[in-house]
Amino acid sequence: MKIYKFKEIGSTQDKARELAGRNAPEGIVVVADSQSGGKGRFGREWLSPKGGLWFSMLIYPDISPADAPKLTMLAGVAVVDAIKIFCGVKLGIKWPNDIVFIGKKDDCKKVSGILTEASFKKRKVDHVIIGVGINVNNTVDKKEIPAASLLGITGRMISVESLLREILRQFENYYHVFTESGIGPVWEKCRELSVMTGKRVIIERDEGKVEGVVTGIREDGALEMESNGKRITVLAGDIKVLSSVT
Ligand code: BTN
Numbered sequence: 185m186k187i188y189k190f191k192e193i194g195s196t197q198d199k200a201r202e203l204a205g206r207n208a209p210e211g212i213v214v215v216a217d218s219q220s221g222g223k224g225r226f227g228r229e230w231l232s233p234k235g236g237l238w239f240s241m242l243i244y245p246d247i248s249p250a251d252a253p254k255l256t257m258l259a260g261v262a263v264v265d266a267i268k269i270f271c272g273v274k275l276g277i278k279w280p281n282d283i284v285f286i287g288k289k290d291d292c293k294k295v296s297g298i299l300t301e302a303s304f305k306k307r308k309v310d311h312v313i314i315g316v317g318i319n320v321n322n323t324v325d326k327k328e329i330p331a332a333s334l335l336g337i338t339g340r341m342i343s344v345e346s347l348l349r350e351i352l353r354q355f356e357n358y359y360h361v362f363t364e365s366g367i368g369p370v371w372e373k374c375r376e377l378s379v380m381t382g383k384r385v386i387i388e389r390d391e392g393k394v395e396g397v398v399t400g401i402r403e404d405g406a407l408e409m410e411s412n413g414k415r416i417t418v419l420a421g422d423i424k425v426l427s428s429v430t
Pocket of ligand 1: 232240316
């Protein structure tokens with residue numbers, strides 16, 4: 185596995201895409217100390233100062249376009265496991281791509297975000313770039329959304345390089361399980377780690393807003409909900425927790 189390291193970069197996603205365009209092999213990783221144009225979901229800005237872990241991985245999975253969200257689940261599980269092993273901190277997954285710390289007052293603080301970008305050729309997935317941003321030793325901007333860093337949670341500095349190595353090890357393991365046995369084992373793990381089940385939420389989707397109670401996560405990564413007495417599934421959207429029902 186080749187790791188391309190940068191002190192500063194626009195976005196590791198863009199660099200990984202550029203490398204994919206030059207037929208870079210599966211498994212290359214682009215990591216930067218800071219990003220001047222870090223990208224989040226829905227084209228949002230992702231603040232990436234020094235002290236955090238900002239990286240992108242390039243893979244060429246043999247999957248259909250509809251299966252791309254499974255890779256977000258897979259990366260989420262790998263990040264949570266690695267942080268548990270390396271920092272002793274238990275985090276959860278807030279569907280679909282946030283890794284969060286649950287505080288004493290049951291408040292959800294974002295520690296990490298995952299951005300999965302797939303490229304297609306002839307209706308098939310050509311390559312996928314999985315970007316992971318983790319607040320490690322950096323200060324976090326809590327103005328827009330509640331956020332936390334691993335330094336803030338543990339009170340100690342964490343080696344960003346060693347954490348990256350552990351995440352890549354976990355990702356490789358789960359990716360191997362996925363290609364050998366399908367998403368089943370990763371899905372099980374993702375359901376265990378989900379902090380959304382039982383919560384009343386509102387989701388903004390392209391088709392409009394929907395409100396209801398989360399009942400689970402489907403095997404393909406979609407969110408299962410009960411809304412106005414009906415069971416529905418949501419493939420993608422921006423989620424906001426209104427209250428805890430259970
Ligand atoms: C989100 O929660 O909206 C996803 C954030 C993903 C941020 C990471 S940092 C490394 C990689 N490079 C980027 O520009 N974005 C991803």
